[in-house]
Amino acid sequence: MRFEPTELTADELALQAEVRAFLEHELPRGGFEPGLGMGASRDPAFSKALAARGWVGMALPARYGGRDRSAVDRFVVVEELLRWGAPVGHHWVADRQSGPVINRFGTEAQKERFLPAICRGELSFSIGMSEPDSGSDLASVATRATRAQDGWLVNGTKIWTSGAYENDWFVVLCRTSEEEDRHRGLSQLLVDLHSDGLEVNPIPYLDGSSHFNEVVLNDVYVPDELVLGQPGMGWAQNTSELAYERGGPDRWLSTYVVVEQWLREHADSAAGERGSLLLGDVVARWWGLRQLSLSVARKIDRGEAPALESALVKEMGTRFEQDVLERVLQLVDLEPSAASASLFERLLAAAILTAPSFTIRGGTIEILRSVAAKGLEA
Amino acid sequence: MTDQLLIDTANQLFAATCTHAAVQDAERDGWAPDVWRTIAEAGFPWVSIAESVGGSGGTLTDAAAIIRIAGGYAAPVPLAETAMLGGWLASMAGLPLPGGPATVVPGQPGDTLGLSGGAVSGRALRVPWGGKAERVVALLPDGDGWVVASMAVGAASVEPGTNLAGEPRDTLVFDRAAADIVPAPAGVDPDALRQRGALARALMMAGALDRMSRLTVEYTRQRRQFGRPVAQFQAVQQHLVHGAQEAAIVTMAAEAAAAAAERGSAVFEIAAAKVLAGQAAASATRAAHQAHGAMGMTQEYPLQHLSRRLWSWRREHGDDAWWSARLGRASAAAGADLLYPSITGGSRVVTV
Numbered sequence: 265m266r267f268e269p270t271e272l273t274a275d276e277l278a279l280q281a282e283v284r285a286f287l288e289h290e291l292p293r294g295g296f297e298p299g300l301g302m303g304a305s306r307d308p309a310f311s312k313a314l315a316a317r318g319w320v321g322m323a324l325p326a327r328y329g330g331r332d333r334s335a336v337d338r339f340v341v342v343e344e345l346l347r348w349g350a351p352v353g354h355h356w357v358a359d360r361q362s363g364p365v366i367n368r369f370g371t372e373a374q375k376e377r378f379l380p381a382i383c384r385g386e387l388s389f390s391i392g393m394s395e396p397d398s399g400s401d402l403a404s405v406a407t408r409a410t411r412a413q414d415g416w417l418v419n420g421t422k423i424w425t426s427g428a429y430e431n432d433w434f435v436v437l438c439r440t441s442e443e444e445d446r447h448r449g450l451s452q453l454l455v456d457l458h459s460d461g462l463e464v465n466p467i468p469y470l471d472g473s474s475h476f477n478e479v480v481l482n483d484v485y486v487p488d489e490l491v492l493g494q495p496g497m498g499w500a501q502n503t504s505e506l507a508y509e510r511g512g513p514d515r516w517l518s519t520y521v522v523v524e525q526w527l528r529e530h531a532d533s534a535a536g537e538r539g540s541l542l543l544g545d546v547v548a549r550w551w552g553l554r555q556l557s558l559s560v561a562r563k564i565d566r567g568e569a570p571a572l573e574s575a576l577v578k579e580m581g582t583r584f585e586q587d588v589l590e591r592v593l594q595l596v597d598l599e600p601s602a603a604s605a606s607l608f609e610r611l612l613a614a615a616i617l618t619a620p621s622f623t624i625r626g627g628t629i630e631i632l633r634s635v636a637a638k639g640l641e642a
Numbered sequence: 643m644t645d646q647l648l649i650d651t652a653n654q655l656f657a658a659t660c661t662h663a664a665v666q667d668a669e670r671d672g673w674a675p676d677v678w679r680t681i682a683e684a685g686f687p688w689v690s691i692a693e694s695v696g697g698s699g700g701t702l703t704d705a706a707a708i709i710r711i712a713g714g715y716a717a718p719v720p721l722a723e724t725a726m727l728g729g730w731l732a733s734m735a736g737l738p739l740p741g742g743p744a745t746v747v748p749g750q751p752g753d754t755l756g757l758s759g760g761a762v763s764g765r766a767l768r769v770p771w772g773g774k775a776e777r778v779v780a781l782l783p784d785g786d787g788w789v790v791a792s793m794a795v796g797a798a799s800v801e802p803g804t805n806l807a808g809e810p811r812d813t814l815v816f817d818r819a820a821a822d823i824v825p826a827p828a829g830v831d832p833d834a835l836r837q838r839g840a841l842a843r844a845l846m847m848a849g850a851l852d853r854m855s856r857l858t859v860e861y862t863r864q865r866r867q868f869g870r871p872v873a874q875f876q877a878v879q880q881h882l883v884h885g886a887q888e889a890a891i892v893t894m895a896a897e898a899a900a901a902a903a904e905r906g907s908a909v910f911e912i913a914a915a916k917v918l919a920g921q922a923a924a925s926a927t928r929a930a931h932q933a934h935g936a937m938g939m940t941q942e943y944p945l946q947h948l949s950r951r952l953w954s955w956r957r958e959h960g961d962d963a964w965w966s967a968r969l970g971r972a973s974a975a976a977g978a979d980l981l982y983p984s985i986t987g988g989s990r991v992v993t994v
Contacts (some may be wrong), residue, residue, distance in 0.1 A: 576890060
């Protein structure tokens with residue numbers, strides 16, 4: 265394990281300046297409701313405007329509508345979007361993981377069908393991994409696909425599926441054959457969320473929102489051409505997909521906007537003794553985490569597979585997102601409300617209610633520790 | 643980037659000389675002549691100091707790499723003091739470099755060291771290896787400015803002291819001692835010295851944290867309880883992962899700070915590195931000791947060489963709270979719109 269220090273090149277810094285100018289123009293402060301990192305709201309029009317600049321699916325090949333940009337370029341764009349609180353919800357999963365996994369494992373026809381629409385900011389994806397009896401132990405999924413004419417019939421239940429109501433497709437991990445090794449016989453299917461036999465049931469979230477869903481698949485027909493990659497290779501593909509979503513700025517910026525807005529609205533308190541200590545601590549750790557996370561993106565660009573490094577960053581980053589919130593809470597004497605006239609208090613309210621999810625989504629910190637501990641060097 | 647050959651050589655030399663027994667003996671005797679002789683022959687204590695003033699040449703990044711590696715081996719010698727602090731002050735002032743070990747007056751509340759009639763008098767507290775160095779270099783007030791003063795340690799009376807790791811931190815008392823005295827050039831003042839001191843300690847702490855992480859992984863994979871290595875227990879894995887994370891983030895921050903210092907202003911980066919290192923000295927050391935159980939509390943096992951140094955170095959050249967408050971005041975003054983740009987741009991964006 266080694267995180268090499270790295271700096272942005274002149275071209276990468278120019279891209280950063282472009283993104284900042286775009287955000288100031290497109291989403292001026294005070295002109296929109298910022299969200300908490302990747303938990304921000306969805307706005308298809310914003311996703312399309314971003315895509316028009318070439319910043320959705322930008323690391324995908326140009327022949328499929330991408331821009332052939334690097335993982336570091338995508339890092340530069342994404343960190344600015346997240347820290348701005350931009351409404352990334354519509355394209356987020358497609359950009360971060362569905363697009364890359366289709367590009368990596370998909371057939372030529374699948375790439376031509378899905379990637380250009382992802383890169384236009386149109387096509388949105390959900391994740392079809394978790395099930396009622398299958399969370400951290402993902403190889404135990406019970407959703408099954410059985411052979412049908414030129415395709416598969418899928419039966420089972422997926423759960424905690426964010427955005428299933430609004431999104432277009434999801435990638436379903438399911439069992440396509442029984443094997444002695446339970447990591448074999450799994451496949452990933454591209455499933456239209458508007459398929460016959462597919463039912464989306466909302467699961468009200470603790471904050472009253474309704475992006476969380478159960479998806480019931482009842483003899484949903486999936487043609488052979490929508491099997492992603494090789495049947496039976498779903499576990500390896502899925503593991504690689506998880507690696508894509510780990511270690512990026514979305515794992516340490518969820519509560520950034522809370523601090524920035526606190527500084528904006530409570531400048532006096534921030535300049536005080538306790539405020540300065542808080543700011544110094546969180547700025548130092550953001551600085552360090554960002555350097556580690558950027559170093560992971562460089563490794564990806566060199567063709568390395570930094571699974572251990574990504575797991576370490578995600579575990580540390582998501583815990584820090586929660587710590588940041590607690591530090592702010594210890595400093596402000598108020599009762600936050602989602603209906604407050606103060607943006608800071610609205611963000612604080614949202615952060616209190618959603619913070620527990622930071623260390624759960626995309627792999628719990630306990631699982632990350634088990635994965636990481638095995639790879640550590642003596 | 644530092645030459646891999648230099649890094650490999652440094653690792654070999656420190657591994658060969660800084661054995662457990664050598665570090666134990668140095669704590670008892672206050673000096674490790676074999677370690678010093680070996681690294682002096684390699685020129686390590688004078689890396690980053692120009693050859694024209696008697697140094698070994700090389701970049702600050704090279705010196706940083708060697709100092710970080712030395713921290714991992716608990717090297718009981720004033721390497722940072724000679725290369726990055728005392729030697730730096732002397733070379734900046736154009737003063738001749740001592741051939742032997744040099745040290746620096748870190749500057750403590752209670753110091754009374756000062757100029758009087760072309761000589762130096764007063765007390766300098768907690769001088770690293772103050773009694774064993776040949777030269778001691780100090781920044782002293784002179785009118786509205788500062789002078790660099792270089793004295794022979796032999797001219798001082800020494801009141802021995804140590805830090806929590808048993809490293810010498812002596813009080814030197816001078817009475818009208820002869821000194822080479824030169825006005826401090828621009829950019830050489832107590833704040834610049836404190837920055838370099840903090841950078842040196844952050845680098846040493848990065849090395850110590852990395853070694854501590856590896857030691858803990860190794861120990862918990864060998865130590866068996868309930869029929870299996872304790873490293874397989876989730877509760878222990880939490881300690882292992884935390885130690886590795888803190889080693890990684892402090893190493894990254896310290897290396898980035900050294901690179902920034904090579905370029906120019908690096909106060910933001912040094913502050914961030916010392917804050918992260920200090921916090922790691924608390925939490926990662928606690929995790930490492932917990933994973934080691936009672937074995938880690940003994941002198942015979944090497945964890946204490948690292949943990950006691952981390953606790954000591956955390957407090958030297960400004961602790962994490964001091965640097966955090968300074969960084970935070972600068973961030974508050976820069977304001978909300980510059981908060982993220984400073985996290986991406988550091989000292990290029992914000993003056994700390």
